[in-house]
Each structure stands twice: as C-alpha cells, then as structure tokens.
Amino acid sequence: MARFLIELFAAFLFLAAAGLAQQVPIIQTTAGKIQGKAVSNATNAYLNIPYAQPPVGPLRFLGPRPILTPLTQRNGTAFGNSCIQIAAPTPIYTVESEDCLYLNVWTSPSATSRLRPVFIWLYGGGWNSGTASGYFNDLTSWAKAHPEIVFVSINYRLNFYGYTNSPALSSRDTNAGLRDQRAAVEWVAANIRAFGGDPTHIVIGGQSAGAASVAEYLYAYPLLPLIRGAITMSGQAALANVPAAGNVPGLPSQGPNPFPKIASSVGCPLIQNNYAAQLDCVRTKTVAEITQAISANNVYGISPFVDNQTLYTTPEYKARAGAGRFARVPLLTGTTENEADLFVIDRTTNTLNQTLSDLITLGAFRCLDAQQAR
Template sequence: MNAFTTATAAELGRVVRTQAGFVRGGVRDASGVLSFKGIPYAAPPVGRLRWCAPRPPAPWDGVRDASVFGAGCLSALENDHRPGPRDEDCLYLNVWTTAEHPDERRPVMVWIHGGGFQFGSSANPATDGGALAASGVVVVSFNYRLGVFGFLAHPDLDAEAPSGNYGLRDQLAALRWVKANIAGFGGDPDNVTLFGESAGAMAAGILMASPLAHGLFHKAIGQSGAFWDGKHGPLQSFEEARARGLAFARQQGDESIAALRAMPADQLNAAAPWSFKASPVVSAFSPSIDHDVVPDVPARRFLRGEQMHIPLLAGWNSAEEFPFPAQSLPDHSARAFLTAAEAMFGGERMADFLKVYPAATDAEAKASAAALTGDTVIGEQCWQWLRLHRRRRRAPAYGYLFSYTSRYTPIASHVTEIPFVFGTLTPQQVIGSTAPPAEEDRALARTMMGYWVNFATQGNPNGSGLPPWPAYDENDVVQILDTTIEARPNPQAARFRFLDSFRQDGVLPMRWREMA
C-alpha cells in the first residue's frame, strides 16, 4: 500500500489523493484550516482544446504542489487592473477544509465568482474560503473561461459539438470534480451547495434550469443575480450567438476555426474587449441558448417548473445600481428621464410608472433612475427567481435584502455583501471605501456566515442564536440584512410588480435590447 494512502486513511493531512494524483496543500492555520490551491480540474483549454468542452486533467506522478492559486482566466474587461497572473491555461480550483479525517462528510459549498462572465477569478482575497471552512463546511472555488474563450458560438464549432457556453461547461466539470474527489478532503459529495454572486448567481440559476446539472448540487444560493435576465431581455438566442461569432470571425479576416485556434490568446482577447458602458448581453460573448447546456430561456424553464427542485436562498442589495451608471436611463433632468421612460414602457403605462418611479423634480428623477437601474439589472430578476421557484411548492426558498451600511460599507452596493458572507471583511474597493471594519461589521459577518452555513448544512438558514428567517411565500416577506436583522415585506415589491407586468411567457420585452 502507498505510504500516502496509509496516512490519509487515518487522518487528513497536507497530502490528499485525487483521481488525477496526489496534491500537497499548505500547513493548517491557527483555525485548523487546510488549503489546497491551483488543483487542475480539467485539461488546459489551449490549442486544439480551445473552444472545446473541458477534458479531464492528465494524471501526474508524485505529489503536485497545491500551495498557490493557479492563473486566472483571461479577462475581457478593458483596462482590468486586478492583480494576479492570467492565462488561457486557467482551469484550476481551490479547497479549504478543517476536517481531520476524510470520512467526516462535511457539507460542501462551491463558489462561482462574478464578473459579468467577462472578468474575475477564484483568487480574490474577499472570497478566501478559510473563515467559512472554519465554520464547519468544505469550501471550493474555481476559475472558468470568460469572454470570447468561454462563450464564442459558431456554426463551424457546432459541427464538432454544441458551441458556446464553454464557461458553463467548465462549471459543470468543476462540479463533477467535486462529486468525484471532495470526499478525500472530508466533504460530502451528496450535500453540495452551489453559491455565487452576480454572474456567479446567474450561473447558479442557469444550471438549476439545465438538465446537464442534475445531481451535481443539492442547494443553491444566489447573491445579486438570477439567470442572466433583465433590462436587455434574456440571454442571447441560438441565432444571436452564432451571428456574433460569425461577425467576430469576419473581423479577424474571416478566419477559419482552425486559424482562430492557432492565433495567440492575447490577440484574440484584445479583439473582443468589453467595458461597463454596455451590458454584456448585448455587447460581449456571454451565455446563450445552445439547446444543450441551456435548452431554453431559464425563466421559461422555471415558469414551467422544469428546474431542479432544490432549496434556494437568494437576494439582492439595496443599491445594486452603483456600478452600472452607464446602463441607466438619462437622469440629468426629469424631462430627459421621463422621455426615455415613455419610450421604454409606453405612454399608456406612464401613470403606473410614476407611482413607483416618481420624477416630479430633477432630484427625484435622478433617484428613480438609479432605482430603476438596480431593479432592471439585478433586483427584479432575483425576485422572479424566488417567486418562480416557490410557486411549485416542491422545495423551500428564502429571500433577503442586504441594506446594511456602516463606515466600512457606506453604500449597500452590488458586491458589498461578499466580504460578510466569507468573513474576510476586505476593503470595499468597488465603492471606494478604505475604512477598516468595526465590531458591528464583524458581528454581521458572523450572522451571515451562520445563515449561509446553516443553509448549506440543512437547506434552512435558521439556527441557534440567529434572528428567525421565514421561508419565502406569497406574502413576499424577505429577511432584511441591516443593522437590525428582521423579516419584513419586500420594500421594493411595487416596483418589481410593475416590471413583472411587462413579462410575456417569463421574458421581458426583446425591444428593450434594441434600446441599449
């Protein structure tokens, strides 16, 4: 018997066996956390494997070092200054655990990072899994292909296999790795919670509606995202995605797929940039309906009850609009705002519109424009996710509204809840705050971590010492995560109901996409 096998049979140490080979993580920290970083969960998607479904990693001999993060995937974000190496060879994952024996079968939480499917990585200090792992779960995070490498669709690629959505296929491959390997880290492959924020939450919703994901996770948490659905309609159609791919090939000189695969990755990446000035739905390579991973608009799948019927915890922040001013209707004056709103919603609906988005003054119009942006980009689709999931009454749902502010977090913006969920309390860079966390911030982090860990453990966030959190139902009551934590009727319900009135068969008007 191998010496490593003998050691791990008795206790969980720095060396763990995976299906592809042994990995060596870091030493246990003061909290007893073992971390393993940069473990390949798929073969490098380069050369012939560019724009292919992920393949299993090649086995290795000996013990592979797993003490540092693997390279992040190439970013499509213009002028992305986020730290850390990036490479096309980027399909790596990380594991944090405090298990002392591999047979402990602890709940597993698998994190999908956000970034509009265009940027981001699992090496973000805000999402270090150590503090959550110290609370009793096994935490996994991973990279997945982004932008043109993750979501290019093209008819010539379809001749090989359904194209597009390679980034979603990477996520499925990471979940299959967890199912096959996480028991060696003390995790339970039959108790996996998929959680993510923004694009990560949207991926969780998309995968809940994907037949290919069944059995790979058993609960879902969505933070500020649902299923890639909002102001600009749902994710791209099959035809739209292929038209975008053909246009991209023409821009490169009408190159063949073989020629595109031979081009340097940096050259391709530079040819497909994206910025916050436009929604990735209308301006970038992003998830699409491929009739395979994504058989139909996810909201329609939920409307028909075709999603995975698993416990869901989902919510949004009170100032989601903060990073997305470019996606707002004109707000420099009440007149400009009203003109744009009438074009979007129709003159016959303006009386209803003004009841929820008042614009009697320039200041009021500016505030309403901000609220509308947060609602259409993020909030309303999260609310839809909760409503559509609980209407079948086959699995519980829990909703929240994060509205907490402090010196550390002066705006409850998009992404500001993440350091509380992970207990990292890293600087709130998106809102420009450098104030250190205080005890009130640490207290909220402990509460939110308790909710999230309880949900991952039992499908219910409630537990000893925590304010009670009722299941979401037709009363539209959500847990308010603020200085005072309590369950209250959704304060944005009237606005969301107005937007919902424009949905047909679960989908917002496609003409809104043309107004981008």
C-alpha cells in the same frame, strides 16, 4: 539576554510553521496527489487543482475535457492562473492564461470521521472578468470562520474564450464557460470525500453572474444536479438575456453574435461557409490579437448565448419554471442592494443615477420567481 530571547522566539515560530507544514496531509485525487498548506491551526488549503485539461491548442473554445493522465504530485500551496479577463473592474492578482481550469479547496484537518457539507463558490464579473483567487474570492476567511464546512472556489472561462458562438462547435461545446462549472461540480462530487467533504451534501452559490450561473445550472441539469442546495446573490437564470428580452436601460445590448466580427478582424473571414476552417484559423491567433479585435469592434460584454442546453430564452425559463422542469433542491435567493451601480455611474463626474440603478437591479438581477411572488 534580549537578543537570546528574540532568537529563541524566532526559532519557535520557525519550528511551529514547519510543524504545520508537516501536518498537512497529501491528498490523492483523480488529478493526482495534491500537497496543500496550513493557513491556520484549523484550516488547510489545497490550491490550484486542475479539474479538466488545459483548454489550449486544439481544445481552445471547446467544452472541458477530463484529465487523462494525473500528475504524480502537484504543489497546491499557491493560487494558479486566472482566466483571460476583459475589462476587469478590479485588479486580478494572479497571471492571466487560457490554462486556467483550476479549483481551490479549504478544509479542516480535524480528525473526526464525520464528513462535512461542501460549499462551491462561483465568482461574478458579468462573465467577462473574475477569478477564484484575489481579494474578493479568496475563501480563506470563510473557511477559518466555518471549519464545519468544506469550501471550494472554481475558475471558469470568460468572455470570448468561454462563449465562442461559432456554428462549427458541436452541441457539447457551446457555452464552454458554463460547462466548465459543471465539470468542476463533477470533479468535486468525485473527489471531495478525500478532503473530508460529503459528496451527497454539496451546495453551490454565487454572486451576480455567478448567481445567474447557479440558476442556469438548476435548469440545465434537472435530473442529475449533483447538488443538494443553491444560493443566488443578485442573479437569475435569464440575466444573460435581459438586454435583448427585457430592454432594461443601462445595460449594454448583446446585439448580434460578435464571433464573425472578431474572426474577420484577426484575419479569419468566413470563406464558402466553411465554419470549421474559420474556427481553426481563430485558434491560431494570440490572446493579444483577439483582445485587440474585441476592443476594435467594441464588443465588450460577451456572455452566454441561447443554446437550449445550458441557456434558454426568457420565455422558455418561465415555461420550465411553471412546469417544474428544474433541479428540485432548496434555493436561497436575494438581491444585492446596489448591484447595478457599476453599470450607471458616470466616471467623469463620479455621480450616480440611483433611480436608474435601482430599476436595473430589480429588473435584471432579481430572481424571476421572486418578482412573480410579489
């Protein structure tokens, strides 16, 4: 009798799971049809959705390019690749690849016709590590707790692959990682209605470098932001400029443009000022070769650079703030109390200079307007 009940219960669970899978609708998007999965009775997840062409081959180091040929149908039941990491402080649980421009959507299968607000999440990691999947950025628990919101997480390129600073790049291709974020927002605005989201009520938020990216976004797209609000958790628009402009102790100096050193180290020196040929040469090198060159030249901490489109100097940000030249949307901002601990902890003695950590947190990560408001 006990065995019969166990088998009956197992069969019930199997049928229930099968029922959930069958109830998850296939969503038509500009990337093709997406098959998702149920993560609870009230939440469906659509994972690993491409929002741009893979930035590989001739597209390596360039800004995102739109998808030209949508897939017939894509399996969106598992997370996709993470972008290439440099010195990630926490484990990355998915495969690293340059083919990483994917986003994830969590939505309620509710039958209501009312569109729901949308929240887009940008991960932190100093623009050198981070992923839209993994323990810290899997938004499943958020979506389960708030079925009234459609949640989206996005991957964007990092380190050398996202912030290649070569004179050969056109003005549309600088700071590719920041431009990835804009491409993802555009994709969400064009497609989120199919997931039950309201494209006119999109809020974008992030933490640390993700928060700084959000702030930079507000200045980069003041006239057509495509969003209705922003949330920054420990990050401000000039964060990438802090070591050079603010001389905050404890943070590594950006120093000169690392591209010439890395290019030379992988066998691509500049010859007769032919920057295009040099960049083409670097495109032929493997990830392992580039990673080795980064390590050999000790140029960790590659971040966005001033291009006066996606990133401005600190004085320019202050001028634009004073003149109101930013996206006029509500902003919720705050600072994580121990944001800078990671930068100053002594890993040999496992001790922390709390005074120095607090100085960096308040000087580098706190919103510029919040500092002035005091």
